[in-house]
Amino acid sequence: MSNVAGRRSQHPSVRDGAAGFTLIELLVSLALMGMAAALLLQGLAMAGVVAQRERASISGLEEVIAAQRLLRSGIERLRPVTRSDSALPIVELRGTAGILTFVGPPLDRMAPDALQRFRLTRTASGDLVLYSASIRKIDLDRDGSDLIGWTPNTLLRGVRDLSISYLGPARAGLDRGWQDRWWDRPQPPELIRIRIEFAGRDRRKWPDLIVRPRATTNAACRIDALTGRCGGES
Template structure:
């Protein structure tokens, strides 16, 4: 009877091994909390890693866009218009649109000169359009983009601001201007500023580009090669 009573006794001496029901429940609760905290930590680490990857991707996209613009604008050619008695360079720029003539993209290889037009689209894309210099059925100086090939650089652009450094007229001091239109020279510097949409953390550092002056002076396009005659 004494042995039978000990089997059903709820009393447990301090030295006995094992867990009571309350101790087991507390242990399970602590393990559950630890598992939740671990999962939250892993999720947070995943979010941080994803944000870092997105940040690196955004930075690379901006760097690539600036590299393309710098390489293209640096090599612009002072092509002179054929319908003017005085030398007028085919470069027309406003605060929101820049149109100029330059060699094609490096990926396209050596070829006839191309016309380029940098602008922001209504959907917020920063686009560098291109068209063959001998293409006649395009708007060469306005905003009509029919016949031009779009080369998208960035999205989510709220504002594009282009400025030009140089004298507003011969003999004047150099100043920044928001318009460079039908002049006999190219600007000394072109500054491109981009502002992204609200709540967009991307930052566009001001891009300053100095067009390279050709050693041959004004450029006239050869009808056969489509290049500057001085560069044949």
């Protein structure tokens, strides 16, 4: 009897030990699951950051491509309009390292076929802007800093530096090559190069945009005051 009682007295302690060991396993499992969840959340957060950066990179690339396409289209189609305020055949195209002003068809192909004046520049706030105005506006400040009457078309933001160069024949004893000024010439430059640097940690890249205007000095024209087109155009 004593042996049976002894064996019976041992049963509760065995069950208690088994229950305690199972509780420890449960706590360890919960801890491991918590660590796994934390790692999973961290991985998801990192993946979200990477995806956001990729989207920003793609968006920035699309902005650069769109800006280059628009500028290429405008500069390629510029018109060598002869200035009416000069006795010499001077084309209405003036450019410096930071500003380019020229005449060409409207950017919107669905717009009326009246020539526009364009001015490409960088604003003080770092925006790359292509201003436009109808060539019929006689009170427009063509070459100064007054932009009243011009319509701004913002191409890019966050631009730190804009550099424009012009390739053409030698002038004033200079060798033929890239120049940072094209002013009151009888013909457009052979090539126009536009370089841009972005500000700060901006990852966008701007490949050199080099454009050859289709117009030549032989296409110089005077504007018809009624149609806004080159004289002789149909």
